[in-house]
Amino acid sequence: MAMSPVRKMALKALSYPQLDVKKNYKIHRKVVVASHPFFKPLYNSLDQKIILENHEIPVRIFKPKKAEGFKVLLFFHGGGWVTGNIDSYTNVCANMANQTGYVVVSVDYRLAPEHPFPSGLLDCYYVAEKLYKNLQFFPRKPEEIVLIGDSAGANLAAVVSLMARDKGEFLPGKQILLYPATNNYHDSRSQFPSILENGTDYIMTSKRIQDYMDLYISKEEDKFNPYVAPLLEKDLSNQPKTLIITAEYDPLRDEGEAYGMRLKEWGNDVTVNRIKDALHGFLTLPKQAAYISACYEIINGFLKNK
Incomplete structure (x- = not known):
């Protein structure tokens, strides 16, 4: 069913296609945190810090009301590698824990441009390595830890x-990629139709995505690094069992689905689902309950499937 004209007009009014993220990213951070309030004292006892070389990586642990065997979702938040933190994603992660029955460990990785690629990635990798290799840190079997993230996460x-x-140091058994960024260009250089079709009128614009990536990297050649744009990786063998969920009106829709197809071509077990009528970032947007429910129905089916 096509989107209603009224809804489309409202979304277009909220999209601000010419907004300059590069100049105003600090303001964006404040707006993101302010728009996702949470009751901090409730979570203070669940905050931990992991030491990596000369800095600390905060993590926040969310326990579900009804646990499914105390399994773990290791979560990396979205925000274009530039905005977002464990505070702005606290309500999302608390809901994720209750919806899935898994413990959610949310990572507050370093943000660009102050800490450009690969700083945030190394934080995420180190926390994952800790969980998968040091079971004293979090007493789980490796197969009971699932990687999950949304957008840049x-x-x-x-x-x-x-x-x-x-690196050959550990290997996740499963990963869940929610409307992922996988390519290096999100403007006229992109080969994917959704960049143009959904790039101006659905809140998250293609220009904003490209601005975020430009802030994330420190040099132009980083855009061709598969650790920035995993769709560019030539060898996608030996990857975890993967669930990719995309949104119909998302500029990133096609590249997320293309990553799923390439993983399949390399013999990996991959499921790709598109949420009809949904926008990029629907997990964090208000009044998106129907899409969030559909998303968790898919996620729970994936988690229960051996």
Whole structure:
């Protein structure tokens, strides 16, 4: 069913296609946190810090009301590698824990441009390595830990899996990529129709995505690094069992689905689902309950499937 003209007009009014993220990313951060309030004292006892070389990586642990065997979702938040943190995603992660019955461990990785690629990625990888290799840190079997992320966080989850394979230090059994960024260009240089079709009128614009990537990297050649754009990886063998969920009106829709197809071509077990009528970032948007429910129905089916 096509989107109603009224809804489309409202979304177009909220999209601000010419908004300059590069100049105003600090304001964006404040707006993101302010628009996702949470009751902090409730979670203080669940905050932990992991030491990596000369800095700390905060993590926040969310326990579900009804646990499914105390299994773990290791979550990397979205925000274009530039905005978002464990505070702005606290309500999302608390709901994720209750919806799935899994413990959710949310990582507050370093943000660009102050800490450009690969800083945030290395934080995510180190936390994953801690969980998968040091079971005293979190007493789980490796197969009971699932990588998950949304948008830029899904990009980080996919790349952590690639890096884990390349280093040979551990290998996740499953990963869940929610509307992931997988390609290097999100303007007229992109080969994917959704970049143009959905790039101006659905809140998250193609220009904003490209601005985020430009802030994420420190040099132009980084755009051709598979650890920035995993779709460019030539060898996608030996990857985790993967669930990719995309949104119909998302500029990133086609590249997320293309990553799923390439994983399948390399013999991996992959499921790709598109949420009809949904927008990029629907997991964090208000009044998206129907899409969130559909998303968790798919996620829970994936988690229960051996």
